[in-house]
Amino acid sequence: MKRLAAISAILSLVACQPDTSPAPADSAxxxxxxxxxxxxxxxxxxxxxDFANPGFLWVDRGEALFSEAPADGKACSTCHNDDGLSLAGAAAHYPQIDEESGDLVNIEGRINLCRTRHQGLQPLEYESDDLLALTAYTASLSRGAPIxxxxxxxxxxxxxxxxxxxxxxxxxxxxxxxxxxxxxxxxxxxxxxxxxxxxxxxxxxxxxxxxxxxxxxxxxxxxxxxxxxxxxxxxxxxxxxxxxxxxxxxxxxxxxxxxxx
Ligand code: HEC
Ligand code: HEC
Known part of the structure; x- marks a missing residue:
């Protein structure tokens, strides 16, 4: 029943539209x-x-991971806070082309590149709690920044x-x-x-x-x-x-x- 209701809701939505191919939506x-x-x-x-927003559980976890150094490597914070490679505002400019590989990367991809290139670690699995946490923390440093x-x-x-x-x-x-x-x-x-x-x-x-x-x-x-x-x-x-x-x-x-x- 639930499934049928969902289908009819979607169909009624499109039923009132003329069946033309989608308008070019290049414009916002x-x-x-x-x-x-x-x-x-x-x-x-x-x-x-910020205290009620459950997303901040991940932001806080991300902040903790950010300053955790791997056994024989540097923590994210060593490069990005102590050495001044600030991440404030950075997430508002993603996805972008990674110059070294020529690939398009989003913030998740960039974080994994830093792990493999700069920390000697394996990439984190997409949608894992750790990658979500680091992504949420990085994105939170760009809250309010214009996309x-x-x-x-x-x-x-x-x-x-x-x-x-x-x-x-x-x-x-x-x-x-x-x-x-x-x-x-x-x-x-x-x-x-x-x-x-x-x-x-x-x-x-x-x-x-x-x-x-x-x-x-x-x-x-x-x-x-x-x-x-x-x-x-x-x-x-x-x-x-x-x-x-x-x-x-x-x-x-x-x-x-x-x-x-
Ligand atoms: C049948 C209608 C429908 C289609 C087709 C559809 N979406 Fe959605 N989408 C929704 C609904 C409903 C939501 C939840 C409410 C909302 O935020 O719009 C949603 C949410 C979203 C959101 C989250 C917005 C936010 O602020 O939380 C994004 C992004 C999005 N859709 C992108 C897409 C993209 C890209 C496609 C094509 C691959 C797509 N949608 C196709 C109905 C649709
Ligand atoms: C050894 C230093 C180093 C470490 C450790 C490091 N990074 Fe980076 N990071 C860089 C450099 C250098 C860049 C510039 C791109 C490149 O050369 O890879 C960068 C770029 C970034 C960017 C994109 C910044 C922008 O302005 O586009 C993000 C986001 C980022 N790092 C997050 C992280 C996270 C999260 C960690 C920990 C998981 C981390 N980095 C660990 C050196 C480091």
Missing amino acids: PDPLKSGYDFLQAQTQALQDD SVDIEGAAANWYARGRDYFETRRGQFNLACTQCHDDNWGKKLRGDTISQGHGTGFPAYRLEWQSLGSLHRRLRDCDAGVRAQPRDYGSDDYLAVELYLAKRAQGLTLEAPGVRR
């Missing part, structure tokens, strides 16, 4: 609104209060790939991201109000997850919601979408750790 929604603006007041209050990413040069193809992903219909429901997050934001769907689909609150604590989760986890839920095959954590498709979303969110600020339904 106007006016730009954070996912926060679509939350109920009590969820907003949870995000606003601004580079989509020129080597990033241009990634950006185009992310835009394609956003505009391509998929899954049993044959829906593109843009149809919900550009064409229908502000409307109700299964007890949620559809937002503009920005990534600016992630990693975020979702009440539904009872946990902090990455942006890629949220994207997997959206893909599963239209009965499409979710991509892997850290996959090129999701990295590309993350870049597209960050460019589209230019004008908003980073608010991680967000709290979401």
Whole structure:
């Protein structure tokens, strides 16, 4: 029954739209609104209060990990606090191209590169508590910083790939991201109000997850919601979408750790 209700809610949402291919959504929604603006007041209050916001459990854990030195290596804090490689504001400029490898990396990827390149450690598994904690801590150092990413040069193809992903219909429901997050934001769907689909609150604590989760986890839920095959954590498709979303969110600020339904 629950499943049927969900399906009919989605179908009624698209039924009122003319069946044209998605409008080119290269431009950002106007006016730009954070996912926060679509939350109920009590969820907003949870995000606003650093003591009540459960995301800060991960931030605190991340801060502790940040100053833990591996047996024969340096702690993150040795380079990034003591040696002055400040991370304040850094997360607002990700994903970006890593110069050494030429690959697009998000904050999770950058942290793992520092582990392998600078600490002699193994990369952390995507969505592990430790990687979430370090990501949440790093992102929290950029709270309030304006999102601004580079989509020129080597990033241009990634950006185009992310835009394609956003505009391509998929899954049993044959829906593109843009149809919900550009064409229908502000409307109700299964007890949620559809937002503009920005990534600016992630990693975020979702009440539904009872946990902090990455942006890629949220994207997997959206893909599963239209009965499409979710991509892997850290996959090129999701990295590309993350870049597209960050460019589209230019004008908003980073608010991680967000709290979401
Ligand atoms: C059937 C409609 C639908 C489709 C299609 C869809 N989403 Fe969502 N999405 C939602 C709903 C509902 C939520 C939860 C409420 C909200 O924040 O919008 C959500 C949440 C999100 C969020 C979190 C926003 C926040 O502030 O917490 C992001 C990011 C997002 N979607 C991106 C995408 C991307 C990228 C795609 C395509 C791969 C996609 N969505 C496809 C309905 C959809
Ligand atoms: C030995 C020094 C060193 C250690 C230890 C180190 N880093 Fe780094 N970090 C760097 C350097 C150098 C860069 C610049 C990119 C590069 O050369 O890899 C960097 C870049 C970064 C960036 C991107 C900054 C920006 O402005 O784009 C983040 C985020 C980061 N490190 C997080 C961490 C975290 C988290 C840890 C611990 C898990 C860590 N680093 C450990 C040296 C270090």
